[in-house]
Amino acid sequence: MQTVTSTEASSENAAVSARADAFVADLQEWLRIPSISADPGHHDDVARSAAWLAERLRAEGWPQVEVWDDTDALPAVFASWPAADPAAPTVLVYGHHDVQPADLADGWSFAPFEPEVVGEELRGRGASDDKGHLAMVRLGVAAHLAATGADGPAVHLKLLAEGEEESGSAHLGSLLAAHRDALACDAIVVTDTGMVDRDAPTVCTGMRGMVDTEIVFRGASVDLHSGQFGGAVPNPATELARLVAALHDDQGRVQVPGFYDDVRLPADAERAAWAALPFDEPAWLAKSAAGAQATAGEAGWSTYERLWARPTAEVNGLHGGYGGPGHKTIVPHSATAKLTFRLVADQDPARVLDGIRAFVDAHTPPGITAELIAGGPGVPPLICDVDSTLVTTIREAMGAALGAEVLPAREGGSGPEALLSTELAAPLAFLGVMLPSDRIHAPDERAVLPLLLAGAEATAHLWRLLGERGV
Amino acid sequence: MQTVTSTEASSENAAVSARADAFVADLQEWLRIPSISADPGHHDDVARSAAWLAERLRAEGWPQVEVWDDTDALPAVFASWPAADPAAPTVLVYGHHDVQPADLADGWSFAPFEPEVVGEELRGRGASDDKGHLAMVRLGVAAHLAATGADGPAVHLKLLAEGEEESGSAHLGSLLAAHRDALACDAIVVTDTGMVDRDAPTVCTGMRGMVDTEIVFRGASVDLHSGQFGGAVPNPATELARLVAALHDDQGRVQVPGFYDDVRLPADAERAAWAALPFDEPAWLAKSAAGAQATAGEAGWSTYERLWARPTAEVNGLHGGYGGPGHKTIVPHSATAKLTFRLVADQDPARVLDGIRAFVDAHTPPGITAELIAGGPGVPPLICDVDSTLVTTIREAMGAALGAEVLPAREGGSGPEALLSTELAAPLAFLGVMLPSDRIHAPDERAVLPLLLAGAEATAHLWRLLGERGV
Numbered sequence: 005m006q007t008v009t010s011t012e013a014s015s016e017n018a019a020v021s022a023r024a025d026a027f028v029a030d031l032q033e034w035l036r037i038p039s040i041s042a043d044p045g046h047h048d049d050v051a052r053s054a055a056w057l058a059e060r061l062r063a064e065g066w067p068q069v070e071v072w073d074d075t076d077a078l079p080a081v082f083a084s085w086p087a088a089d090p091a092a093p094t095v096l097v098y099g100h101h102d103v104q105p106a107d108l109a110d111g112w113s114f115a116p117f118e119p120e121v122v123g124e125e126l127r128g129r130g131a132s133d134d135k136g137h138l139a140m141v142r143l144g145v146a147a148h149l150a151a152t153g154a155d156g157p158a159v160h161l162k163l164l165a166e167g168e169e170e171s172g173s174a175h176l177g178s179l180l181a182a183h184r185d186a187l188a189c190d191a192i193v194v195t196d197t198g199m200v201d202r203d204a205p206t207v208c209t210g211m212r213g214m215v216d217t218e219i220v221f222r223g224a225s226v227d228l229h230s231g232q233f234g235g236a237v238p239n240p241a242t243e244l245a246r247l248v249a250a251l252h253d254d255q256g257r258v259q260v261p262g263f264y265d266d267v268r269l270p271a272d273a274e275r276a277a278w279a280a281l282p283f284d285e286p287a288w289l290a291k292s293a294a295g296a297q298a299t300a301g302e303a304g305w306s307t308y309e310r311l312w313a314r315p316t317a318e319v320n321g322l323h324g325g326y327g328g329p330g331h332k333t334i335v336p337h338s339a340t341a342k343l344t345f346r347l348v349a350d351q352d353p354a355r356v357l358d359g360i361r362a363f364v365d366a367h368t369p370p371g372i373t374a375e376l377i378a379g380g381p382g383v384p385p386l387i388c389d390v391d392s393t394l395v396t397t398i399r400e401a402m403g404a405a406l407g408a409e410v411l412p413a414r415e416g417g418s419g420p421e422a423l424l425s426t427e428l429a430a431p432l433a434f435l436g437v438m439l440p441s442d443r444i445h446a447p448d449e450r451a452v453l454p455l456l457l458a459g460a461e462a463t464a465h466l467w468r469l470l471g472e473r474g475v
Numbered sequence: 476m477q478t479v480t481s482t483e484a485s486s487e488n489a490a491v492s493a494r495a496d497a498f499v500a501d502l503q504e505w506l507r508i509p510s511i512s513a514d515p516g517h518h519d520d521v522a523r524s525a526a527w528l529a530e531r532l533r534a535e536g537w538p539q540v541e542v543w544d545d546t547d548a549l550p551a552v553f554a555s556w557p558a559a560d561p562a563a564p565t566v567l568v569y570g571h572h573d574v575q576p577a578d579l580a581d582g583w584s585f586a587p588f589e590p591e592v593v594g595e596e597l598r599g600r601g602a603s604d605d606k607g608h609l610a611m612v613r614l615g616v617a618a619h620l621a622a623t624g625a626d627g628p629a630v631h632l633k634l635l636a637e638g639e640e641e642s643g644s645a646h647l648g649s650l651l652a653a654h655r656d657a658l659a660c661d662a663i664v665v666t667d668t669g670m671v672d673r674d675a676p677t678v679c680t681g682m683r684g685m686v687d688t689e690i691v692f693r694g695a696s697v698d699l700h701s702g703q704f705g706g707a708v709p710n711p712a713t714e715l716a717r718l719v720a721a722l723h724d725d726q727g728r729v730q731v732p733g734f735y736d737d738v739r740l741p742a743d744a745e746r747a748a749w750a751a752l753p754f755d756e757p758a759w760l761a762k763s764a765a766g767a768q769a770t771a772g773e774a775g776w777s778t779y780e781r782l783w784a785r786p787t788a789e790v791n792g793l794h795g796g797y798g799g800p801g802h803k804t805i806v807p808h809s810a811t812a813k814l815t816f817r818l819v820a821d822q823d824p825a826r827v828l829d830g831i832r833a834f835v836d837a838h839t840p841p842g843i844t845a846e847l848i849a850g851g852p853g854v855p856p857l858i859c860d861v862d863s864t865l866v867t868t869i870r871e872a873m874g875a876a877l878g879a880e881v882l883p884a885r886e887g888g889s890g891p892e893a894l895l896s897t898e899l900a901a902p903l904a905f906l907g908v909m910l911p912s913d914r915i916h917a918p919d920e921r922a923v924l925p926l927l928l929a930g931a932e933a934t935a936h937l938w939r940l941l942g943e944r945g946v
Contacts, residue, residue: 212702216802226765231683231888234817235787237764238771238779242722246714249720283825293708295696298842300709307707311832315707319713321796326813331687331850333815333889334791342797346705351682371769379802417702418804445700451576 012151013404019147020457028121028453030060031139034101035119041078041102042171050167052077053070053101057138057165059141064146066163075182077175078102078167085145085161093475094160095467096189098424099138099196100169103130104239104445111447125450132451133444137195137436138165140456144463151464158471162189166420169196173420180427189430190395191475192468194421195459198438201415202452204282205406206413207273207399208434210312213347213385214418215356217378219244219364220340227325227334234335238371241339247367248341251317256290256302258317261357261366268349270313274390277411278308292440312414346416355381364416372377384422386426386432387414394433394475401465402435405458431475435462487935491928499592499924499932500939501531502610504555506590506599511550513571513642521638524572525550528609530638535617537634546653547648549573549638556616556632564946565631566938567660568819570609570894571640574601576914596921603922604915608666608907609636611927615934622935629942633660637891640667644860644891651898660901662865662946664937665892666930669909670884671761673923675875676752677884678721678870679905680745681783684818684856685889686827689848690715691811698796698805705806709842712795712810718838719812722788727773729788730815731830732837740819743783745861748781783885786827787817787936817887824853855893857903859883863919865904865946872936873906876929877894902946906933 039053054071058081061069066083073079081101106129113119119128130136141163148157164187166176175436180187195206208267216333221240229236253259270278288307289296310316324339326332345356357378368374388395390412404409425432437459443449482851510524511517525542529552532540539552544550552572577587577600583590590599601607612634619628635658637647668679694709699708724730741749759778760767779788795810798802816827824848828849839845859866861883873881896903908930914920 017733088642110535116686161519177615214702214804216804218580218802223767224764228765229888230683230789230791230815231886232782233764233767233819234789234815234887235772235785236781236887237760237767238769239790241793242719245719245790246795248716251713262818289708293704294699295705296694296708296842297844298700298709299707299708300840300842310707311703311705316701318701318804318806319710319716320559320701320803320808321798322712322810323730323794323796323798324717325790325792327792327794331813331815332791333685333687333789335789336792339793340798342802342832344701344705346702359807363713364880369771371767375766415702416705465544 012468013465015151016147017461019150020068020143020461020464023146024457027143028126031126031136032119032405034135035130035138036117038117039102041168042105043087046093047078050078050102053262054081054167055080057101061101061142072179072183075175075178077151077179080167080179081165082183086156087158087160087228087471088154088156092159092471093190094162094188095470095475096162096164096187096192096428096430098164098166098192098194100166101135101138102134102167102170104133104170113448115178117438121453124453126453127448127450129449131449132438132442133449134169134196136451136456137459138458141195141463142462145467147460148464148467152468157467159467160459161467162187163380167336169420170178171245173313176420176423177427180424183230187428189428191431192424192428193428194434195436196419196432197415197436198338198440198442199310201441205402205408205410206281207395207402207410208415209390209395209415209435210349210387210410211385211421212416213351213353213383215345215347215353215382216475217343217360218340218379219247219343220338220375220377222338222373223335223371224337227337230333230335236334239335239337240372241472243369243372244324244339244341247364248319248322250367258315260317260356260363262359263315266350266352266355267315268387269418272311274412275309276344278312278413279306281413283307289362311416313348315351317349318346320344347385349385349387351385353384357382386422386425389431393473394431394441398433398435398466401469402462404453404465405462432463435459476696483938483939487618488682488932490621491614491932491935494614494617495928498610498614499597502597502607503590505606505610506601506643507588509588509600510573511576513576513640518549518590521549521573525552525638527534528552528572535613542653543650546646546649548650551638551650551653552636557627558629558631558942559625559627563630563942564661565633565659566941566946567633567635567663567899567901568612569635569637569665570605570612571665572606573638573641574606575604575641575653577885586920592924593926598919598921600920603909603913604920605640605667607922607927608930611930612666612934614931616930619935619938623939628938630938632938633658637764640891647891648895648898651895658899658940660899663895663899663901663903665903665905666907667890668886668905668907669911669913670800671752673910673926676873676879676881677752678866678873679860679886679907680866680883680884681820682856683887683889684824684854684893685824686816686818686824686831686853687850688831689811689813689850690718691809691846691848693809693844694806694842695808698808701804701806702846703831709840710806711843712807714840714843715795715810715812718835719790719793721838729786731788731827731834733830734786734827736819737823737826737881738786739858741780745883746780749783749884752776752779752882752884754778782887784819785820786822790815791815793942798878817889818856820856820858822856825857828853854889857893860902861903863902864944865902866941868944869904869906869937872940873933874934876933907931919932
C-alpha cells in the first residue's frame, strides 16, 4: 500500500484544524432544523434544510448548486465543482440531509434539536447520521482546496444530498432517472456508514439487500370456540408457527428453495481481515446488542460473518388470535407473519421472492388459505471490489487521517446504494466514521468530533490521491 | 331398556302442554333482565335476575327458596322441595341464571334483551343458555306434581342456579364450601348442555377439562435492528414458533411429556354409538365450524372423537414484534403464546402442567429466557358412568319425551361440573336440549320451544322414574 506524502497530508491536516471551530458552529446551526422526512409535519423543515445546505455550498464556492424538487421526492440538493483538469475523473458523493424522528419522550436525555458540545462529542439528532458526515465532506473539500491553492479540486466533484433516505428513499429511483446526466460519474463515494470501533477503524465494503414479505394464514371465517372445535379443525396460528419453524434447519440455514444458490462467499483475505478485528462477545452483547443474552445463527460462521456475509430470514412480527389479559379459548381465524430476508451478493430479490413463494406453497396445509404479500421489489445487496483503486485509496486516506491501519468490514443493513450504483452505472465505495456508540436511529444520537475532523482530512487526502491515480 | 309407562307419561305430557303458553310468557319476562355476569355494570341485573327467580320458585310452591349472596360469588339461587317419602334419593339440579354479554353491534339481527317468539323459536340472549333450561326444569317439576297429584316430588329435589357461570365460576368453589350441607345430594343433574342435532337426540356424558398457560420468550431488552443484528442473535418470535411447532408431531399427537399417560379411551360401545351419529362434514364445516375449510387433528380419530375423547393443545394467541402496516426491520425483544390444553378423563391438570413445564424447558434455546404463566389450577375433565342408572334413566326419559332413541355423546368444552361432582361427592349427569343452531355465546341466540317443552316433559318423567329406581 502506498503512503500519503507527508507534506501534502500535513497541509490538509492543518487546513482542517484551522476550520474546526467554524465547522462545529456551522453544523450546530444545521442540526437545529428538524428535517424529519418520515413526518409530513416536518416536510417544511426538510425543505428548509435543503435551502440551508444549498446556501452554504454556494458560500463555500461550489460553482453549481441546485435544490431538486421537480420529482415526488422531498427536496434534494445537488452541487458540482469541476476539476481544473478536464481529464480528471468524476466522483459523486452521496449522503442525506433528512434525519430520523426524535422525540424527548422516547428517552432522550437532551433536546434532540438543540445540539450541544460535551467534551469530544456533538450531541443532537443528525450529528452523525448524516448531516455530520455531509458537513465532514464539505470541510474536506475546503481543506483540499486550501492545501492545493487551486481553483478547483483534483477530481470533478459532485454532491447529492437526498431528502428522504430515513423514510425509505421511495423516490430515489425517479430522482436519479430525472437527473441522470447531471449525476453522471466515474465513481460514487457514500458517506453514511461507520466503523467497527474507534480503536479498530474500518471501511465499509458492502451492505446486505432485503426482501420483505407478509404471510397470512386463514382458517375459518371467524374465531372458533376451542372447546367446540379445538383439535378438529386446523389452527392458523399453529400452522403458521410450523411454517416459521421450518424457515431454518437445526444448523440455522434458511430453507427457502434456492436461497443460497447465488450467494458469493467472502474471499479468504476478507474473512482473515474480519477475524483480525477485535470482538468482545460479552461487551458486544451487553452494549451493541442491547442486552441480548447470547449470539446465535448459522453454524460455521462468526458473528461478523453472520451479519455481513450471510443472508438471513428474520421474523419481525408474528400475530394471531387473542393478545389481551387472561385467556380466551379460541381457535384464531387467522395469523400473520411479517418476515424480512437480508440478502448478500449476488442474491437477486426477485429470485429469492420466487423461492419464498414456493416455500409458502409447500408449507400451507389443507384447510388453510395462504396469502403472500411482497412489500415491494426488494433491495439488492451491494458489495464493493475491495481490490479496486477506489477502495484501497479510501483505506489509505482514512489510515493517514486516523493514524492506524483501516481494515475492510461490511454492514448488515440495507440502503439505496445498489440502486445508485446500478442507475448511475458506476462503482461505489464508502467513507464514514460513525461508531456503534453514535446511537443513530436511537435516542441520544451524538458524533465524536475528532472522528468527523479526521474523516474530513481523509476526504481531503482522497480527492488529491484519486486525482493522481484515477478511479 | 325399560319403557316409560304410557299412562303416566301421557299425563306428564298433558301437564306440560297445558302450561306451555304461560311458560313462554314467563320466560320472556326473565329474559328481559340482562344478567351479564362478565360486566360489572350489569351486576345489579344479576341480582335482579336472582330475585326474580326466587320469587317465581316461591310462587310455584318450592318450600325452601334462598338467594345466596354471602360469599364473593354473584347472587345464586337455591331451592329445595322434599319428597313425600323421606327415604327417596336427593337430586340436585344445577344451572345458571347469568348470561353471556350481548351487544347489538356484535351483529345481532334483533334486540338481545327484547325476546320474541318467531315460529317455533324464542329469540333472545339466555333463551337457551341457560335461563331457558332452568325454566324447562321448573316446568318439569310443576308437570310432575300435577301428574301425580302429590304434595311433593318423587325425589328430594334441590336446585342451584349459579350467578357467574358465564364469567368463569370463579367463586363456585367457595359457594359450594359455604353451603355444603344444604347442597348434600345423591346425584347431580346439570341442565346446561345440548344435543348433536334435532334429528339425532343425544345426552351429554362428558366434558373436557382445561389447563391454560401463557409462555413468554424474551431475548434482548429492546427490539434490535434486523440489519445490524439479524442472523447473529436469537429471535424470540422464531424460537417461540419452533416451540409451538414442536407441540404436535406430524400425526397431530401432542408432544408434552406424559400427556397421554392418564388418558382413558372411550369404550367400544361408546365409540360405536358416536359412529352411528349423523355427521355431514361439509355441512358441519360450513355451519358449525363457521366456514372452516377442512377438518384436521390427531390421526386415527373421527371428528367427534377428536372433540370429545382426545386431549388437545391449542394456540389461542401468538404475538411478538411489529404488527402495524408495512414493515419494521426488527428482531423483536419478546414473543408470547397463549395456549390452552383440553383434557379428557383421567388426565390431571396439575400433572399436565408439570409436563408443559418440562416441554418449555426442553424447547428454550440458549439466549432466550422463558416464562411459563399458569392461568390457575385448571379444570379437571368430567366423564359420566354411561351404564349408571342415572344416565340410562335420563336417556329413557328424554327418549320418551322426544319419541326417538337418545344416544350418548359428549361435549368438547369445559365447565364447573367436575368441581360440583367432586365437592359434593355425588355422581353427575346431564340433561339438556340445546342445539348447535341455538347460537349460544354468539349473536342471535335462540331456543327451539318444542324442544324446551319436550325437555320439561323429560324431567317430569325423570323425577318419577328416579323415585321408583333410586340413583
